Amino acid sequence: MIEQISTGLIDWSRAQFAMTAMYHWLFVPLTLGLAMIMGIMETIYVKTGDSFWKQTAKFWMKIFGINFAIGVATGLILEFQFGTNWSNYSWFVGDIFGAPLAIEGILAFFMEATFIAVMFFGWNKVSKGFHLTSTWLTGIGATISAWWILVANTWMQHPVGMEFNPETVRNEMVDFWAVAFQPMAVTKFFHSVLSGWVLGAAFVIGVSCWYLLRKRHQRFATSSIKVASVFGIVAALVVAFTGDKSGYEVAQHQPMKLAALEGLEQGGTSQGLEVVAGIKIPNMLSFLATRTADGYVPGIENILEGGYTMPNGETALPAEVKMARGRIAIQALADFRQAQEAGDAQAAAQARAVLDKHIAYFGYGYIEKPADLVPHVDVLFWAFRVMVGLGLYFIAFFVVSWFLNRKGLLSGDKFRWLKILAIVSIPLAMVAGQAGWMVAEMGRQPWAIQDLLPVNAAVSALSPASVKTTFFIFLALFTILLVAEIGIMVKAIRKGPEKVDGLSGKLPAETVPAAGGSLSGVERDSDNK
Numbered sequence: 001m002i003e004q005i006s007t008g009l010i011d012w013s014r015a016q017f018a019m020t021a022m023y024h025w026l027f028v029p030l031t032l033g034l035a036m037i038m039g040i041m042e043t044i045y046v047k048t049g050d051s052f053w054k055q056t057a058k059f060w061m062k063i064f065g066i067n068f069a070i071g072v073a074t075g076l077i078l079e080f081q082f083g084t085n086w087s088n089y090s091w092f093v094g095d096i097f098g099a100p101l102a103i104e105g106i107l108a109f110f111m112e113a114t115f116i117a118v119m120f121f122g123w124n125k126v127s128k129g130f131h132l133t134s135t136w137l138t139g140i141g142a143t144i145s146a147w148w149i150l151v152a153n154t155w156m157q158h159p160v161g162m163e164f165n166p167e168t169v170r171n172e173m174v175d176f177w178a179v180a181f182q183p184m185a186v187t188k189f190f191h192s193v194l195s196g197w198v199l200g201a202a203f204v205i206g207v208s209c210w211y212l213l214r215k216r217h218q219r220f221a222t223s224s225i226k227v228a229s230v231f232g233i234v235a236a237l238v239v240a241f242t243g244d245k246s247g248y249e250v251a252q253h254q255p256m257k258l259a260a261l262e263g264l265e266q267g268g269t270s271q272g273l274e275v276v277a278g279i280k281i282p283n284m285l286s287f288l289a290t291r292t293a294d295g296y297v298p299g300i301e302n303i304l305e306g307g308y309t310m311p312n313g314e315t316a317l318p319a320e321v322k323m324a325r326g327r328i329a330i331q332a333l334a335d336f337r338q339a340q341e342a343g344d345a346q347a348a349a350q351a352r353a354v355l356d357k358h359i360a361y362f363g364y365g366y367i368e369k370p371a372d373l374v375p376h377v378d379v380l381f382w383a384f385r386v387m388v389g390l391g392l393y394f395i396a397f398f399v400v401s402w403f404l405n406r407k408g409l410l411s412g413d414k415f416r417w418l419k420i421l422a423i424v425s426i427p428l429a430m431v432a433g434q435a436g437w438m439v440a441e442m443g444r445q446p447w448a449i450q451d452l453l454p455v456n457a458a459v460s461a462l463s464p465a466s467v468k469t470t471f472f473i474f475l476a477l478f479t480i481l482l483v484a485e486i487g488i489m490v491k492a493i494r495k496g497p498e499k500v501d502g503l504s505g506k507l508p509a510e511t512v513p514a515a516g517g518s519l520s521g522v523e524r525d526s527d528n529k
Contacts, residue, residue, distance in 0.1 A: 033200015
């Protein structure tokens with residue numbers, strides 16, 4: 001049986017996991033985005049034979065490598081926390097949740113680890129084609145890693161393909177393909193991974209504009225912007241499309257999350273989507289949730305009170321009824337195990353029948369009051385709008401960057417504001433990603449697994465003091481890693497791409513020390529101006 005734990009322990013365990021995940025997601029999306037961009041650049045090099053593109057790809061590979069190393073370190077700690085801080089969760093659903101993570105580690109991570117070595121150290125040692133293949137397989141490996149991790153996360157949002165075994169008190173996988181390829185997982189994969197592509201594109205454009213502001217490496221910068229802006233346009237549009245699809249799927253499977261995102265207390269038909277300050281787009285929320293302009297969208301109170309017709313055609317039960325049925329299921333499980341230990345087959349069969357009837361509400365038995373089913377509305381409301389607003393901003397930003405760069409207007413002193421904005425856009429892309437995960441994870445609260453296991457029943461029986469201590473240890477460690485990464489990246493960016501002398505793709509060489517000596521040691525050449 002799973003016991004409920006103190007609120008202090010739950011809060012600190014959640015805070016530690018959230019902090020680790022948020023630090024980890026600072027690095028992962030940039031890895032995913034840069035992997036694709038450097039693959040495109042190396043492909044251009046192999047197709048054209050222009051060594052300029054080789055050195056351009058190598059520069060972004062250097063940045064990729066720095067980021068990749070830190071991302072791996074934070075990711076390992078994140079996975080260990082399932083066993084240390086969330087042992088009840090690991091026991092209850094480990095057979096299911098562990099499968100995609102195991103595949104990710106065995107298949108995808110080893111693919112990355114193998115080919116990343118060739119990518120970094122194989123220049124001039126293997127053929128161009130084999131090196132290009134290694135570069136792409138490194139990026140594909142990182143993307144496959146993301147797939148399996150997102151499959152696991154999606155299962156927490158919409159658990160499918162499993163069956164509860166009362167003899168082991170565990171959920172066991174019965175349909176791997178339902179877990180791995182449910183529609184919600186596909187949508188989440190494209191939405192999350194391509195948001196990483198958006199960050200990668202924003203990063204490349206931002207760094208390139210930094211060079212343009214200083215009139216350094218101008219061919220390198222404008223060529224990088226050319227690739228990244230087109231890449232970013234495609235990625236941002238797909239993110240918007242999958243975001244819409246994700247909203248529809250949330251409405252089907254997590255109505256409380258949708259109601260919280262909109263701050264919708266009382267639902268109804270023909271619901272408008274609030275932008276900010278009471279400004280609404282008529283009927284848009286109904287269309288998002290039901291694909292009809294006059295569809296019914298339940299609010300927070302409606303979900304707690306029940307009585308409305310759900311998307312599957314069934315009538316929603318009141319929260320109190322679900323909680324009562326959950327307590328019946330918990331008691332039936334205890335009776336079943338007690339009867340088994342006593343060797344009473346008839347009593348065990350009777351308890352099993354009661355359990356099977358109410359197992360769908362098992363998790364609700366650990367909910368103390370209906371209000372606990374409501375996530376933090378204010379945080380979700382604004383996190384959602386930050387995410388969507390920045391998503392729309394990046395579509396416009398990439399289009400403008402592409403247009404001005406295509407017209408050759410970024411090389412001179414014009415549009416200085418855009419170059420500065422491009423640099424600012426790097427952290428904005430990170431903020432958008434963090435806001436998205438806040439929507440996904442905080443919107444699921446109080447559930448560790450939607451409708452199956454609440455966080456108060458998933459946490460390990462640790463002392464709050466020990467979790468609090470490790471929280472600050474990890475916070476200090478991750479901050480040191482982040483500062484170190486930023487420092488190494490800034491040093492690499494200041495140094496700039498390697499020079500290519502005497503080749504058709506000659507990069508700028510600079511001989512005049514930068515003002516203040518901050519960029520000393522870099523040479524200037526008129527070819528880059």
